[in-house]
Amino acid sequence: MDDVALFDDAAFRVEPAMAEPVGKLSAGRRRTQRQSQALTARVHPLGLALGRTLRLHPDAPPADDRQAPGPRCGSCWYRQVLGYHGRSYAKCTADDGSRVSHGAGTDVRAWWPGCVDHSPGDTSLSPDAARHIPDPAEVTA
Numbered sequence: 001m002d003d004v005a006l007f008d009d010a011a012f013r014v015e016p017a018m019a020e021p022v023g024k025l026s027a028g029r030r031r032t033q034r035q036s037q038a039l040t041a042r043v044h045p046l047g048l049a050l051g052r053t054l055r056l057h058p059d060a061p062p063a064d065d066r067q068a069p070g071p072r073c074g075s076c077w078y079r080q081v082l083g084y085h086g087r088s089y090a091k092c093t094a095d096d097g098s099r100v101s102h103g104a105g106t107d108v109r110a111w112w113p114g115c116v117d118h119s120p121g122d123t124s125l126s127p128d129a130a131r132h133i134p135d136p137a138e139v140t141a
């Protein structure tokens with residue numbers, strides 16, 4: 001049987017809408033995605049900016065549970081909030097400061113599971129006191 005129109009339906013036709021082009025993600029969003037993928041793979045996200053694999057602490061909490069106990073960057077002595085041009089940036093000062101850059105890629109989130117270098121420091125001391133490394137000439141026997 002032929003497909004014969006009963007009437008002219010041209011006035012009632014609706015063309016399907018074109019799919020919206022997927023907007024490009026900002027550099028920050030792409031970085032966050034890569035960091036999330038790193039955590040899913042159980043490696044520390046800071047390693048992405050350092051160009052090397054930075055292993056998580058063996059007791060690091062799962063990345064998908066921000067309330068779970070365990071070593072996190074936020075409880076690590078090496079995570080320091082540094083000032084620059086009137087703003088503050090949380091950076092990892094381990095490895096003699098080689099993990100610090102002016103880029104957002106080295107910003108360290110407090111909730112991130114800690115890396116193998118996590119150190120709670122001496123919690124009985126102020127951060128400044130805990131950071132102090134005495135000059136051998138100052139130490140008396």
Ligand code: SF4
Nearest residue numbers: 073076079092114115
């Ligand atoms: S050393 Fe501390 S602050 Fe730095 S990445 Fe490891 S856990 Fe985070």
